[in-house]
Amino acid sequence: MTALVFAGVALLSLAIWLYLLLAHGRYWLADQYLPARANALGAQDRAWPDVVAIVPARDEADMLPLTLPTLLGQDYPGKLTVVLVDDASSDGTSEVAEKLSAAHPGRALHIVHSGGPPPGWAGKVAAMRRGFEASEASAPSAPQYVLFTDADIAHPADGVWRLVAFGEARELDLVSLMARLRTETAAERAIVPAFVYSFAQLYPFARVNRPNSRTAAAAGGCMLVRRNALIQAGGLEQIAGARIDDVALGTLLKRRGGRGRTWLGLTADVHSVRPYPRFSDLWDMIARSAYTQLRYSPYLLAGTLLGLLIMYAVPPVVGLAFLGIALAGGGTPAAVTAGAALAAWALLSLSYLPTLRLYRLRGWRAPLLPAVMMLYGAMTFDSARRYHRGSGGRWKGRVEES
Structure with a gap:
C-alpha cells in the first residue's frame, strides 16, 4: 500500500508538471x-x-x-x-x-x-x-x-x-x-x-x-x-x-x-x-506579504504548502529514493515510481532555465529549484506566523493593519 501511495504521488507530480509546461500560459518561457x-x-x-x-x-x-x-x-x-x-x-x-x-x-x-x-x-x-x-x-x-x-x-x-x-x-x-x-x-x-x-x-x-x-x-x-x-x-x-x-x-x-x-x-x-545582501533580508521581504497573497486563509496556506511538497519535494526525494530501490531489485513498481518522479524533476528544471538565462545565471542551478521552493514554503509559513502574532504588516518601522 505504501508503495502505491508513493507511485500515485509521483504520477500526480508528473501530471502537474506536464500541465504547467504544456497548458499554463507558457509562463516558463519568459518571452x-x-x-x-x-x-x-x-x-x-x-x-x-x-x-x-x-x-x-x-x-x-x-x-x-x-x-x-x-x-x-x-x-x-x-x-x-x-x-x-x-x-x-x-x-x-x-x-x-x-x-x-x-x-x-x-x-x-x-x-x-x-x-x-x-x-x-x-x-x-x-x-x-x-x-x-x-x-x-x-x-x-x-x-x-x-x-x-x-x-x-x-x-x-x-x-x-x-x-x-x-x-x-x-x-x-x-x-x-x-x-x-x-x-x-x-x-x-x-x-x-x-x-x-x-x-x-x-x-x-x-x-x-x-x-x-x-x-x-x-x-x-x-x-x-x-x-x-x-x-x-x-x-x-x-x-x-x-x-x-x-x-x-x-x-x-x-x-x-x-x-x-x-x-x-x-x-x-x-x-x-x-x-x-543577507539571506535574512530576502526572507523578511518575502515573509512580509506572502500570507497576504493567500488572503490570510489557513486553508489556502495548508493547500499551498501541500502543493509545494507535491510539486517540488516529491520529484527529487521520491525519485532518488525509488531509483535506489529499483537498482537494488525493487522491480517494476519501484522503477515506475522513480521514473515518474525523476521525469517531473527534469521538467521542472527545464522550466526554470529561461528565468536563469534572464538573470545570466548558469543552468546547473535549475535542478536546485526544489530546495529553493522549500525555503519559499518556510517563508510563507513564517509569514502566517507573523500575521497571527500581530507583526506581519511591519514595513520600514510602520505597522499596517491587515
Missing part, C-alpha cells in the same frame, strides 16, 4: 518583452501625451541618488513631470530629492509630503493617491498617463518613450514591467530568480496580456496607467487597503466593465537597485 526602441511602435513626429511619474518614497535617501536622476534625465519628447511623495520619512528623503533636482533643471520635480496613510489605506497606495491628487492640482491640464514607479527603480533614458509608444500603439490601459532585481550576492542569486519564476507561474504573463483572459496582475516597480481608465475604474480608492497593490491595480484596470486592456512583461534595463 514577454517590450520591443526595442528601434522597433517600438509609434511615429517620431507624433504629438506625445503628457506623463506624470509618481514616486512613493519612505526613508529612501540612500536609493534616490541611484534612481531619481534616471527619471529626471529621460529623453521623452513630450511633457514629463516627476512627483515624489515623501511618506513621513525620517532620513532626509526630501532634502536628497531637492539636491538631485537642482542637477536636472530641465525636468520639473514636485515634492509633496504625506503624514502616513489614513485609516483603511495601505501606506503605498495612500502615497500613490497623494501623488496623483498633487499632479491633478498642479498642472493646467491633466496628464494622459501616470507612471507609478518605486524609489528603488532605475530606468533607461528611453524608458518612458518606449512605455508610452507601446501603450499608445496597442491602446492599453496599463503597461507594466517587472523590474530586474539584483543578483549580486549569493543569497540574491539563489532566491531572486525563483521569486520571478513563481510570480510568472502564479500570473502567466501571456494570459495577463490576453484581453479575454481573467488573469490579471502588474509589477509595482513600473506601471504606466492611462489616467482616464483609472478614473473610470473608480480610482485608487477601489484598492485603498491593498498591500499587494500591483496585482490589485492590474485586476482593477483589466476588469473595468470588461473593457480593460493590460500588458505585463519582463525587462533587462529597468532594474531595482535595492540590495538584499
Whole structure:
C-alpha cells in the first residue's frame, strides 16, 4: 500500500508538471518583452501625451541618488513631470530629492509630503493617491498617463518613450514591467530568480496580456496607467487597503466593465537597485506579504504548502529514493515510481532555465529549484506566523493593519 501511495504521488507530480509546461500560459518561457526602441511602435513626429511619474518614497535617501536622476534625465519628447511623495520619512528623503533636482533643471520635480496613510489605506497606495491628487492640482491640464514607479527603480533614458509608444500603439490601459532585481550576492542569486519564476507561474504573463483572459496582475516597480481608465475604474480608492497593490491595480484596470486592456512583461534595463545582501533580508521581504497573497486563509496556506511538497519535494526525494530501490531489485513498481518522479524533476528544471538565462545565471542551478521552493514554503509559513502574532504588516518601522 505504501508503495502505491508513493507511485500515485509521483504520477500526480508528473501530471502537474506536464500541465504547467504544456497548458499554463507558457509562463516558463519568459518571452514577454517590450520591443526595442528601434522597433517600438509609434511615429517620431507624433504629438506625445503628457506623463506624470509618481514616486512613493519612505526613508529612501540612500536609493534616490541611484534612481531619481534616471527619471529626471529621460529623453521623452513630450511633457514629463516627476512627483515624489515623501511618506513621513525620517532620513532626509526630501532634502536628497531637492539636491538631485537642482542637477536636472530641465525636468520639473514636485515634492509633496504625506503624514502616513489614513485609516483603511495601505501606506503605498495612500502615497500613490497623494501623488496623483498633487499632479491633478498642479498642472493646467491633466496628464494622459501616470507612471507609478518605486524609489528603488532605475530606468533607461528611453524608458518612458518606449512605455508610452507601446501603450499608445496597442491602446492599453496599463503597461507594466517587472523590474530586474539584483543578483549580486549569493543569497540574491539563489532566491531572486525563483521569486520571478513563481510570480510568472502564479500570473502567466501571456494570459495577463490576453484581453479575454481573467488573469490579471502588474509589477509595482513600473506601471504606466492611462489616467482616464483609472478614473473610470473608480480610482485608487477601489484598492485603498491593498498591500499587494500591483496585482490589485492590474485586476482593477483589466476588469473595468470588461473593457480593460493590460500588458505585463519582463525587462533587462529597468532594474531595482535595492540590495538584499543577507539571506535574512530576502526572507523578511518575502515573509512580509506572502500570507497576504493567500488572503490570510489557513486553508489556502495548508493547500499551498501541500502543493509545494507535491510539486517540488516529491520529484527529487521520491525519485532518488525509488531509483535506489529499483537498482537494488525493487522491480517494476519501484522503477515506475522513480521514473515518474525523476521525469517531473527534469521538467521542472527545464522550466526554470529561461528565468536563469534572464538573470545570466548558469543552468546547473535549475535542478536546485526544489530546495529553493522549500525555503519559499518556510517563508510563507513564517509569514502566517507573523500575521497571527500581530507583526506581519511591519514595513520600514510602520505597522499596517491587515
